[in-house]
Amino acid sequence: MDSSETIPEFRKGGASKGGEASLANLSAFSRGSGMASAKEVLAILGVAVVVIGGIELALRFFNVPQYIMPTPSAIAYALFTDFPLILPHLGDTLVELLGGFAIGACVGLILAAVITQFPFAEKIVAPYILILVTTPMLALVPLLILRFGFGYTPRIIVVALASGPMVMINAATGFRRVDSAKIALARSYGANTLQMFWKIRAPMALPMILVGLMIGAIFGLLTAVGAEMVGGGFGLGNRLTTYSSMIQMPQFFAVVVILSALGILIYTIFFLIGKKWASWEA
Amino acid sequence: MNVTVSRSPKLAVKAATKVYRTASGDFMALQHCSLDVHRNEIVSIVGPSGCGKTTLLRAMSGLHGLTEGEVMLDNQKITGPHPDIGIVFQEANLLPWRDLDANIRFPFEIKRERPDRQWIEHLLHSVGLDGFGGKYPRELSGGMQQRAAMVRALALKPSVLLMDEPFGALDTFTREEMNRLVESIWLDTRTTIVFITHSIEEAIFLSDRVIVLTGGPGRVAREYPVRFERPRSSEVMATREVFDLTNAIKRDIVGERESRLNGSAPQREATS
Ligand SMILES: Nc1ncnc2c1ncn2[C@@H]1O[C@H](COP(=O)(O)OP(=O)(O)OP(=O)(O)O)[C@@H](O)[C@H]1O
Ligand SMILES: [Mg+2]
Numbered sequence: 001m002d003s004s005e006t007i008p009e010f011r012k013g014g015a016s017k018g019g020e021a022s023l024a025n026l027s028a029f030s031r032g033s034g035m036a037s038a039k040e041v042l043a044i045l046g047v048a049v050v051v052i053g054g055i056e057l058a059l060r061f062f063n064v065p066q067y068i069m070p071t072p073s074a075i076a077y078a079l080f081t082d083f084p085l086i087l088p089h090l091g092d093t094l095v096e097l098l099g100g101f102a103i104g105a106c107v108g109l110i111l112a113a114v115i116t117q118f119p120f121a122e123k124i125v126a127p128y129i130l131i132l133v134t135t136p137m138l139a140l141v142p143l144l145i146l147r148f149g150f151g152y153t154p155r156i157i158v159v160a161l162a163s164g165p166m167v168m169i170n171a172a173t174g175f176r177r178v179d180s181a182k183i184a185l186a187r188s189y190g191a192n193t194l195q196m197f198w199k200i201r202a203p204m205a206l207p208m209i210l211v212g213l214m215i216g217a218i219f220g221l222l223t224a225v226g227a228e229m230v231g232g233g234f235g236l237g238n239r240l241t242t243y244s245s246m247i248q249m250p251q252f253f254a255v256v257v258i259l260s261a262l263g264i265l266i267y268t269i270f271f272l273i274g275k276k277w278a279s280w281e282a
Numbered sequence: 283m284n285v286t287v288s289r290s291p292k293l294a295v296k297a298a299t300k301v302y303r304t305a306s307g308d309f310m311a312l313q314h315c316s317l318d319v320h321r322n323e324i325v326s327i328v329g330p331s332g333c334g335k336t337t338l339l340r341a342m343s344g345l346h347g348l349t350e351g352e353v354m355l356d357n358q359k360i361t362g363p364h365p366d367i368g369i370v371f372q373e374a375n376l377l378p379w380r381d382l383d384a385n386i387r388f389p390f391e392i393k394r395e396r397p398d399r400q401w402i403e404h405l406l407h408s409v410g411l412d413g414f415g416g417k418y419p420r421e422l423s424g425g426m427q428q429r430a431a432m433v434r435a436l437a438l439k440p441s442v443l444l445m446d447e448p449f450g451a452l453d454t455f456t457r458e459e460m461n462r463l464v465e466s467i468w469l470d471t472r473t474t475i476v477f478i479t480h481s482i483e484e485a486i487f488l489s490d491r492v493i494v495l496t497g498g499p500g501r502v503a504r505e506y507p508v509r510f511e512r513p514r515s516s517e518v519m520a521t522r523e524v525f526d527l528t529n530a531i532k533r534d535i536v537g538e539r540e541s542r543l544n545g546s547a548p549q550r551e552a553t554s
Contacts, residue, residue, distance in 0.1 A: 181375045184345055188363045189438075191393040199391065203379045280378040280418060 006143040071252040078250030079257060086251075090258060092235040093224055096152055100159025101220040105213055108167030109162070112212075113197070118176035130166035138226045155224055162223035163216035170212025176206030207278040214270035218263055225259060290357060291318035292474045293342060293442055296339045298351035299499075300337050311337040311497035314351070319442075324468060324475040326485035328490045330535055335478045336502025341445050342476060345371050352545045355442065365393070365494055368440030368473075369465035372447045374427035376419040376434075386434045397437065405433045408470065425456040429463065436467065450480060455531050465513055487514055487522055494534045504534055 033217045036044065046149035052072045053244060058064075059071045115122045144154030178201075186200050228237025237253055285349040300312040311334040317324050340346040342353050342365065353360045355367065376385045390397040406412045409429040419427055427449055427549060435443060436465045445464075451455045452522050461484055467500075468475060479485050485492045489508050510518050517525065 012306045074552075137322070181373070182377065185369075185371065185375055186344060186392060188345060188367075190363050190365070190370050191392045192470070194391055199388070200377075203377070260441055280420065 036227050041061045047111050052118070055183040069245045070253055074250040075253040075257065077230055078248075082254060086236070086239060086255060086258065089234055089236050089239050091150075093237070093262075095219075095230065096155040096159055096224045096227070096235065097217070097220050098266035100156040100224065101163045101217050103156070104160035104162070104164030104168045104220065105216055108164040108212070108216065109171050112168045112175055113201075116172050122172070129165055129169060132161065133169055137162040137223055138230070141227045142229045155227040155235070159224050160228050161221035166219050167209075167216040170215065171205060171209045174208025174212075175201060177208070179204060181202070197200035207274065207281045210270050210278055214267060217266045217270070221259070221262060221266065224253060234240045247266065286385055291354075292321040292323070292353040292356065292379050293319040293476070294357075295338065295342065296352050298338065298341055298413065299351070300341065300346075301349040304400070310499040312341075312348075313501055315495075315501040316351075317493060317502050317505075319476055321472060322472040322474055324477060324488050326477045326479055327504075328479060328482060328485050328487040328531060328535065329493060329495030329500070330497055331480070333495045333497030335352065335495055336446055338500065339444050339476065340476055343367055343444050345369075355429065359434050366441045368435035368438060368443045370428075370431050370435045370443065370448045371446040372423070372450055374419070374431040376427055376430060378419050381418050382422070382430050383410070385430060386420070388436055389434060392473045393438070395438075398439075399464070401439070402433065402437050405436055409433055423456075424452055425460060428460060429454065430458070432463070434474070436471070439471075442476070442522070444476045446478045447480065448477075449484070457481070457484065461515075464488060469512060469532065471496050482528050482535075483519070486527055487519055492527075492531060494531060506531060 057071045059069060070078075111125075116127055139160070140156055141154060144157055148154045148157070181199050182194065182204070184194050191199065224235070225237035225240070227237030229241050230237075232238060236259060239255045240252060243249070243255065286381075293316060295317050296311050300314045302309045302311055311367055315334070316340060317325075327338065329335055337346070341348050342360075344353070344363045347361075353481070355364060360367075369535065374439065376382075377388060380388065383491045387397055401411070406415070409432060411426065411429055414422065414426070414430075431448070449460045452460065464475070464477075465488065467473070475488075477485070477488055482492075486508055490504050491507050493501045495501070508527070
């Protein structure tokens with residue numbers, strides 16, 4: 001549709017027919033199969049063993065020094081021994097992520113729900129949302145630190161600014177998918193505005209809302225870590241800069257492993273929610 | 283029943299005129315279109331595509347207003363959706379995120395009423411959907427979905443049922459099956475039914491009267507009474523009488539369309 005005038009869609013070709021927005025679409029672990037079967041899990045683990053084992057052997061064989069690339073076993077060992085040291089920083093990152101995401105997602109959802117009801121307002125707001133989506137919010141961190149110091153505040157703000165527009169843009173796509181027949185159905189029974197919202201518009205938008213929440217959360221994680229790398233003495237991002245400056249590469253990669261686990265966790269949570277509540281789209 | 287009551291129409295469309303205001307100018311979809319639907323009657327409306335059937339039905343349902351004229355239900359002017367009017371939409375229009383039970387519960391949730399379980403069970407049974415309550419629309423065939431939609435529309439016990447090409451998307455066999463179902467539901471409930479269709483056969487099978495609408499702008503061209511006993515057997519439907527009736531109606535529709543194609547384009551008014 002005319003995405004130049006309305007709030008742009010995150011995934012082009014989105015608002016076509018109504019069956020396009022399943023969460024599974026986003027993943028390489030495609031739809032249909034949904035969750036991997038036991039056999040597939042075994043295969044995935046097998047690949048992991050081969051790849052990790054291969055890297056381990058190669059690194060040992062070529063005698064690559066640890067400050068260039070530590071072996072997987074060294075990383076695993078560091079992850080195990082230094083985890084108690086990293087854990088508080090993980091907590092800090094989670095606080096920033098959850099705090100910022102909660103604010104950003106709420107504002108984004110409410111704005112999307114309201115703004116899509118007013119096409120004129122939507123057109124006015126659209127370019128600003130686009131700017132918010134495309135501007136790397138990390139750029140604001142130094143400024144925010146000047147204003148708010150080195151605590152949680154600037155990070156939470158920047159996470160909210162990064163995740164909110166992502167949530168909004170996708171949720172707006174969902175809310176804009178009006179199926180006039182279903183609206184007419186509800187109207188024929190005399191549904192009021194609230195009923196129309198909760199019983200038709202919201203469930204119809206839910207798959208896209210979940211996509212938005214997932215992308216927003218992952219963007220939030222990236223931004224939180226980035227902000228931590230820019231300034232302040234705590235958080236996983238700070239650990240990355242600290243460990244790399246001290247050339248503690250196993251610890252450094254242990255943090256990377258934790259971060260990717262966080263990302264996968266976010267994905268899985270929304271995937272499961274989507275499977276439970278929005279699987280009607282598939 | 284006394285005479286005056288049975289004489290007054292259940293649903294009356296009076297001099298309905300509908301002008302759609304579009305970017306490319308005003309378009310008159312209906313002009314002085316009038317028709318009566320009597321209590322317990324099944325009336326079919328046929329006519330060429332775009333002649334205003336859906337527009338007419340929307341006005342009857344109170345979903346859309348008219349530019350001029352009015353629709354009366356039991357001598358009361360309709361100003362919006364009415365609880366006594368049930369609608370079956372083209373395509374089943376079930377809510378895909380609800381299972382069948384929840385879909386049928388939907389009207390009651392909106393109206394904040396308690397569903398009449400017994401009546402719903404009875405309806406589900408009569409359309410052959412008992413035991414499917416936990417299924418989602420995507421798990422049902424097109425015919426089953428449309429049957430579910432009929433149950434949903436009838437669950438509130440409307441006294442009028444408006445159906446806009448409800449079986450247009452179904453294959454011929456399923457369609458015939460659905461027609462028998464409508465007939466049996468009518469025999470059961472005597473609900474007044476207005477039925478829009480492109481199938482003349484379907485119209486004749488179901489109706490007490492077939493109304494032919496002409497387009498540009500839409501109004502009633504002719505109406506044909508159909509006086510066979512119900513239930514109507516396939517033998518009746520194969521008689522000469524039905525054959526002639528079918529041809530007459532077909533001529534009306536095709537003739538009208540040809541004259542429209544050869545003659546003037548659908549009437550358009552200047553931009554306001
Ligand atoms: N919302 C609308 N805005 C503008 N014009 C409309 C609108 N809805 C219908 N029309 C026009 O009004 C005319 C009648 O439309 P309507 O949908 O009532 O026809 P119909 O008889 O139901 O056609 P079909 O048999 O194809 O369903 C058509 O020419 C259509 O283009
Ligand atoms: Mg129509």
